Amino acid sequence: MLCTPSGREFASRSQILDRVPGIIQCQGLFLTCFVTILVTLCYNPVMRIISRRILREFWEKHPDATIALETWFHDVEYANWNTPADIKAVYQNASFVANNRVVFNIKGNHYRLVVVVIYQHGVVYIRFVGPHEEYDRIDVTTI
Secondary structure (H helix, E strand, O other): OOHHHOOEEOOOOOHHHHHOOHHHHOOHHHHHHHHHHHHHHHHHOOEEOHHHHHHHHHHHHHHHHHHHHHHHHHHHHHHOOOOHHHHHHOOOOOOOEEOOEEEEEEEOOOEEEEEEEEEHHHHHEEEEEHHHHHOOOOOOOOO
């Protein structure tokens, strides 16, 4: 079973349970509970991202950014960010700006993604996504 650093599981719940039925039957209730908890942790989103529509509209205009933005979205959706250090542990190149703004380099630094993270509520607001030329024209602290 493979999870991303944020805990996102790539196999379906049924695939996981199909792999271990004999073990569950042999080990009893303890292992059943363990597998249930593990599956629950891997499948329940922790962070709420507002809004995916902004990313989708961008990758429709810039198809080369699609995979990078979808990957970012799914990693963040299942992340558990309580402090900036939690972000930095996974995204070493993330930049932290005033007013809880975080700037991510997307697709090998071709694009920038600016978000506002409200740690205590587990919410990420997407404020900007675009190439460097557009990023240089915005005020990251107020967007």
